[in-house]
Amino acid sequence: MLNDHAHDTDAASPGPTTPVGAVTPDAATSADAASPGPTSPQAGRFKVAILSIAHTHAHAYAAALEARGDVDLVVSDPEGYGEYRTRPGGRLVSSDEEAWNAWPGGPDAVIVTSANAHHRDQVLEAARRGVHVLCEKPLATTVADAEAMVDACREAGVVLMTAFPVHFAPAVEQLRTAVAEGALGQIVGLTGTNNGKLPGGRAWFSDTELSGGGALVDHTVHLAEILDSMFGLPRTVHAVANRILWADTAGEGAETGGLVTLTYDSGMVATIDCSWSQPKDAPTWGGLTLQALGTGGQMHIDAFAQHVGGQGQWHPYGPNYDALLIDAFLDAVRTGEAVEPTGETGLRTVRIVAAAQESVRTGQPVTLEKD
Amino acid sequence: MPHQDPTPSRGPAAALRVGIIGTGGISHQHAPGWLELGVDLHCYSHSGADRFAEQYGATVHGTLDELLAAVDVADVCTPTPAHAEIVHAALDAGVDVVCEKPLTLTAEDSRAVVEHAERAGRHLYPAHVVRYFPQYAAAKKAVENGAVGTPAVLRYERTGAAPGQDWYADDEASGGIIMDQMIHDLDQAIWIAGPVSSVYAQQFAGTGPDLVRTGHVVLTHTGGAISHCRGLWGPPGTAFRYTFDIAGDAGRLQYDSDGDPAVQLDAVASARSQGDGGYLPDVSSMRSPYTEEILEFTAAITSGAPTRVSAADGAYVVEVSRAALESLRTGRSIPC
Numbered sequence: 001m002l003n004d005h006a007h008d009t010d011a012a013s014p015g016p017t018t019p020v021g022a023v024t025p026d027a028a029t030s031a032d033a034a035s036p037g038p039t040s041p042q043a044g045r046f047k048v049a050i051l052s053i054a055h056t057h058a059h060a061y062a063a064a065l066e067a068r069g070d071v072d073l074v075v076s077d078p079e080g081y082g083e084y085r086t087r088p089g090g091r092l093v094s095s096d097e098e099a100w101n102a103w104p105g106g107p108d109a110v111i112v113t114s115a116n117a118h119h120r121d122q123v124l125e126a127a128r129r130g131v132h133v134l135c136e137k138p139l140a141t142t143v144a145d146a147e148a149m150v151d152a153c154r155e156a157g158v159v160l161m162t163a164f165p166v167h168f169a170p171a172v173e174q175l176r177t178a179v180a181e182g183a184l185g186q187i188v189g190l191t192g193t194n195n196g197k198l199p200g201g202r203a204w205f206s207d208t209e210l211s212g213g214g215a216l217v218d219h220t221v222h223l224a225e226i227l228d229s230m231f232g233l234p235r236t237v238h239a240v241a242n243r244i245l246w247a248d249t250a251g252e253g254a255e256t257g258g259l260v261t262l263t264y265d266s267g268m269v270a271t272i273d274c275s276w277s278q279p280k281d282a283p284t285w286g287g288l289t290l291q292a293l294g295t296g297g298q299m300h301i302d303a304f305a306q307h308v309g310g311q312g313q314w315h316p317y318g319p320n321y322d323a324l325l326i327d328a329f330l331d332a333v334r335t336g337e338a339v340e341p342t343g344e345t346g347l348r349t350v351r352i353v354a355a356a357q358e359s360v361r362t363g364q365p366v367t368l369e370k371d
Numbered sequence: 372m373p374h375q376d377p378t379p380s381r382g383p384a385a386a387l388r389v390g391i392i393g394t395g396g397i398s399h400q401h402a403p404g405w406l407e408l409g410v411d412l413h414c415y416s417h418s419g420a421d422r423f424a425e426q427y428g429a430t431v432h433g434t435l436d437e438l439l440a441a442v443d444v445a446d447v448c449t450p451t452p453a454h455a456e457i458v459h460a461a462l463d464a465g466v467d468v469v470c471e472k473p474l475t476l477t478a479e480d481s482r483a484v485v486e487h488a489e490r491a492g493r494h495l496y497p498a499h500v501v502r503y504f505p506q507y508a509a510a511k512k513a514v515e516n517g518a519v520g521t522p523a524v525l526r527y528e529r530t531g532a533a534p535g536q537d538w539y540a541d542d543e544a545s546g547g548i549i550m551d552q553m554i555h556d557l558d559q560a561i562w563i564a565g566p567v568s569s570v571y572a573q574q575f576a577g578t579g580p581d582l583v584r585t586g587h588v589v590l591t592h593t594g595g596a597i598s599h600c601r602g603l604w605g606p607p608g609t610a611f612r613y614t615f616d617i618a619g620d621a622g623r624l625q626y627d628s629d630g631d632p633a634v635q636l637d638a639v640a641s642a643r644s645q646g647d648g649g650y651l652p653d654v655s656s657m658r659s660p661y662t663e664e665i666l667e668f669t670a671a672i673t674s675g676a677p678t679r680v681s682a683a684d685g686a687y688v689v690e691v692s693r694a695a696l697e698s699l700r701t702g703r704s705i706p707c
Contacts, residue, residue, distance in 0.1 A: 185583075189603070191528070259589050261573060269575055271589070273526060275618060277523065293583075293603050295582075298609075364703055
């Protein structure tokens, strides 16, 4: 979980709000409702299904979709969490099957926000049905699953994107630009932190059967994606992990602290602190920082720094990264062309997590094979 | 780690005769502490001894042996490769020793000087000055008082401009950025989270003078905690900065030297007093930690008072640093 903050609820969302009653869900208005295969709404409304709200980011995505005003939204809640409140533009169903069949020709796109281990089957189903898909991070719990998902979507000709909202943070964009333009000289090292509380309200996050692991799985990939977007795949991955934080509440075998060190062919070294080390009583969920050290100076970014504070207070402001992600995804659905962060990018970050897990098991760094 | 039993006391500090060996950069950080104590100051150096003597009112000696024959305490401020030989010579001369970090360049040499001090019944203190920085001392006290519960994930960062002197850039001579700069933070991680079972290190090190270097070291502590230390020798003008983050199961402590200055200058004022970055931190806003360590070492030497760092601590962090260098060489995680 990354941005389990005020963006998760529409009440505090700083994005555009939709006046009540301004949107009239009307599936019948879609002209290509019955056409098979990937649909590309050239104009008009998007038919989007959110499959499961097991990952609480589903709420943020639902709010962003509803706020656009051009989305007919169906949310499935097969696990019965029961928290999703239908709002103008949205309706709730109790199974994925109902969501798939909510429109005569099926949805244009789905967003998969189930427990990590369930991503694979739902994405494969989307590919089979010819439906574009945005999948919550991590893309999968194993490299084999992630590869199968990427392959299936490519063969089906559907868009597969991975939900990394921080990709769209202006601070991250500024860092990418600075690195690309050489403003910091040659980058020699980076340190990233993506610390949070133990994800609350959802025991599956640290149930390794469903999550694939603990903090290494949950909090390595956002920074891995940002690094990937600047530097590509690392050469080696080393990781250490422990289970001291939240020892009483985290699921059995789920690591709660972790340090992942990556090396690159250039000699550059990067370390990611993926620990769930935000104290329980902190006023915000956690954060994401990245410092880049170059021969021409340093740049430090803090993607969730923007807030109004005070004693025990944290009131975020600024762009809604979830909404920016949703906008990018629906643009991709419209054009039929995936944009970053793609499924392939998600796959590369899964490879890094898998290598980190192997390193924890063996105690030694793991060398990644280049494609 | 326990330190050796106090050896016979030297009596009042003001009557102490102290010899600074090596009058380069760091000796000027040590000198004020000795002056504050009112000791009888002596010095010996390959170069710059006369200037140092004039500045601090010290007596210059022409040879190391001559200096050692004239003092009660030796304060070794030479480049690291000379430490071991000088410490042995001082102990042989029956002199107590304060020695800049790293204690010596190798684990074997460090063990040898520690054993020599024990055998000789003399004090030996490695100048791990960061233990005397008030921020780190406050964190240590807080952790001991349970502020974070059990430490779990620790991060330390140290940033400065690349040192100008050539010997620092020579990894054989200085041990490189890990042994010279990051050793402070390795020592901190060990101070807070205990001894380590494995070390993994990576660095980016350009070659030649003035090239930027960065090192990352990950420690796994025998108690279960994990630590990340990151050092940077940045381009000219890089401001000195140090941070730490100690997360435990009952709380978290964070410090950033950039974040809580007691004195701040606006852009206009700072442009008028522009420094050029630094290899050493600015300690003008606090009681000099160098003076603090000199006073504590002197109290131990004169009256047997306890110190927060022992010779064994200094030797242990050299051992861990050498494991890090071994990791750099092999690309492997090294058991300790």
